[in-house]
Amino acid sequence: MLDDTDRxxxxxxxxxxDMAMSDLADRAGVTGSTLARRLDRLRETGVLxxxxxxxxxxxxxxxxxxxxxxTLDKTAPRxxxxxxxxxxxxxxxxxxxxFLGQVDVRLSVIARDMAHYQMLYRERLxxxxxxxxxxxxxxxxxxxxxxxxxL
Numbered sequence: 001m002l003d004d005t006d007r008x009x010x011x012x013x014x015x016x017x018d019m020a021m022s023d024l025a026d027r028a029g030v031t032g033s034t035l036a037r038r039l040d041r042l043r044e045t046g047v048l049x050x051x052x053x054x055x056x057x058x059x060x061x062x063x064x065x066x067x068x069x070x071t072l073d074k075t076a077p078r079x080x081x082x083x084x085x086x087x088x089x090x091x092x093x094x095x096x097x098x099f100l101g102q103v104d105v106r107l108s109v110i111a112r113d114m115a116h117y118q119m120l121y122r123e124r125l126x127x128x129x130x131x132x133x134x135x136x137x138x139x140x141x142x143x144x145x146x147x148x149x150x151l
Contacts, residue, residue, distance in 0.1 A: 080104070
């Protein structure tokens with residue numbers, strides 16, 4: 001499991017992943033070689049899955065975000081597999097989550113504008129297999145969006 005040094009490294013790393021490794025080592029209170037070994041171990045154990053760019057969708061012209069809650073026809077033996085495989089093929093579907101309960105799947109979808117969303121909805125999303133019910137929730141504001149963990 002993680003010790004205090006690992007947590008300290010992760011806390012500083014997630015706060016500024018572009019920081020030079022020498023600065024990260026200084027802030028975490030370890031040597032450069034210790035930092036390298038620990039980061040390698042964190043990657044090997046799957047704690048660190050990578051570093052990625054966060055893209056500002058509106059800056060690229062995507063102004064609409066919709067969350068779709070979907071109930072699938074569970075009488076079809078491969079409903080989940082076939083639905084998720086087809087949903088993965090829609091580039092505007094950014095996230096697919098599955099649930100237990102009345103709602104089976106949630107899709108996070110982006111579109112340039114309402115006309116684009118309407119086209120996506122009619123031509124790509126409603127044609128996904130095994131949909132029994134679908135409810136769209138239009139995002140109005142994102143009040144908190146945090147990916148860092150309290151370490």
